[in-house]
Amino acid sequence: MIVIDGSQGEGGGQILRNALGLSLITGQSFRIHNIRGQRERPGLMRQHLTAIEAAMAIGGATCDGAGVGAAEITFRPGSVKGGDYRFAVGTAGSAGLVLQTLLPALMIADAPSRLVLEGGTHNPYAPPFEFLERSLLPLINRMGPRVEARLIRHGFYPRGGGSMEVDITPSPLRRLDCHDRGALGATRATALVAGLPGDIVRREIMTAREVLDWPHDCFHIERLAEERGPGNVLLLEAAFEQVTEVVSGFGRFGVSAESLAKTAASRILGYMASTAFAGPYLADQLIVPFSLAGGGSFTTVKPSNHTKSAIAIAEMFLGRQWQIEAQSDGTHLLSVK
Template sequence: MIKINGSEGEGGGQVLRTSASLSLVTGQSFQITDIRGKREKPGMMRQHVTSIEAACAISESTCEGLDIGTSEITFRPGAVKAGNYNFAVGTAGSTNLVLQTVLPPLLFADGPSHITLEGGTHNMMAPPYDFIERSFLPIINRMGPTVSARLVRHGFYPRGGGKIEIDITPSPLTRIESLDRGALRSVKGTAMFAGLPFEIAEREVKAARKVLGWDEDAIGVRELPEDQGPGNILLLEAEYDQVTEIVSGFGKLGLKAERLAKTAANRMKGYMESEAFAGPYLADQLLVPFALAGGGSFTTVKPSQHARTGADIIERFTGRKFEFDQQESGVFVVRSST
């Protein structure tokens, strides 16, 4: 039984999701206390409960203490089974965070799986769907499996109501080296909104273009049906030969369109001015598959506390350590080793 203090390191829901995912892959039980102990509202929220329920549903696992608001659970993993699964967060909680929990074990299942996830697809507390589809999954597919994603309906905070579908054809994970992102192919951006004034998106486009210096036709506006809102997100995308980086900025009450756009644009500018393969979101996501592949390396910008906490949990379950070595260029080389 692996015992984990959920307030360690970054102290968020990642500790819980990574533990459940790796428990299913390695067959090791775990007990976690003080779940999300460093959050303003500690304990399990709806999306965290759904993540653990999903982990149990794709296997013969049991979980003691599972409930909204609880701060301690004991998880005993069972055999993972391929199949057709439908999981509803029930709020604007992130569908992508539920996917993070069940995808790694289903990559090792005995057959293909189809997953339908309902809830938030564009949530400020998690990577948006677009990142999962165009940044993360292409790397997973390069490692051996075949995973495709389809967005059926957008779901913004606070309404939710989004829906995505994932098809998974498992295959052994092959280690890869991702040190060079290659040449820049294209850049583009979209200010997406639903149920809000058009001028908000226009102001975001103008402000982002000013920071990045991109051509006028590189960043556009997309209006979604009003019943999919209210919601707003600015998506900035840079496609390289080997990887696509997506930076997002989420609209919320009290946050000016110009400030949202400048923050997102400066994050993208910082990434493009570096030599890193992975931005901070992608670096977080690559740790588990690289460990399960038995090694590999990638370059990234300065690793977040989120990434370092994830690396600590991975080591508890797999014995694999991650090294974060800063280079003279300023980028970090992240390596998985025993």
């Protein structure tokens, strides 16, 4: 049995999610202790418990010790089955992070699957739906599987209530080598707001226009139904020929619209000024599928603790080693052997 210290590396929920997915694929049981040991509120939260329950449902697995607040569990996988599944977090916890748990196993399963995932689709502690749809899934589709995601309802923190549907057609994974992102195509800035004064998004867009040297028709405001709020997010997208980067800034109490927009704009400009293929969040998400493909590489900015933790868990379950090499242009080349 694999034993994992959940406080290692980034010390958050990603360690648990990656372990669940890789356990389902490899058939290896694991015990994890100090779950989310580096978080202000350690232990399992509702979204992590939903991920465990979902992994049990698709994989005929058993789990000892699971419950809100639990710091240790033992997970024993069964056999993964494709099919139609519905999972609800029940809070604003991220539905997308539940997808992160299930996707690796279902994209190489015995049959197609359809998932309905309910919970948060836009919250500051997880990639928003647009990142999954436009940054991650196009690369997964290039590896062989076919994954299509649809946003049914927005779900903001703290209310939740969002919903997404995901169709997965499995296939063996083929390696990708992602070094050149190609020429820049479209750019887009979208400010979403629900149940909050419209002046917030106008100020976000005005500030983003001042910082970004993008055409005026790239900037958009989208007002959602009042009952979907309160919520606000600024999404900045840079679509290159081979990859799309999506940077998000979430409105929250005590942070001005101007400050939010300046921070998000600075992040997208930093990515665009580099030659890195994958931004820091996309790099995290590529570790498991590239490991499962048995080879591949990509360039990114300086690897984060999240990326290093993903590598450590993948190496535990699969025994395939990753190499990180600093490049002369300031990027890093990550490759799995």
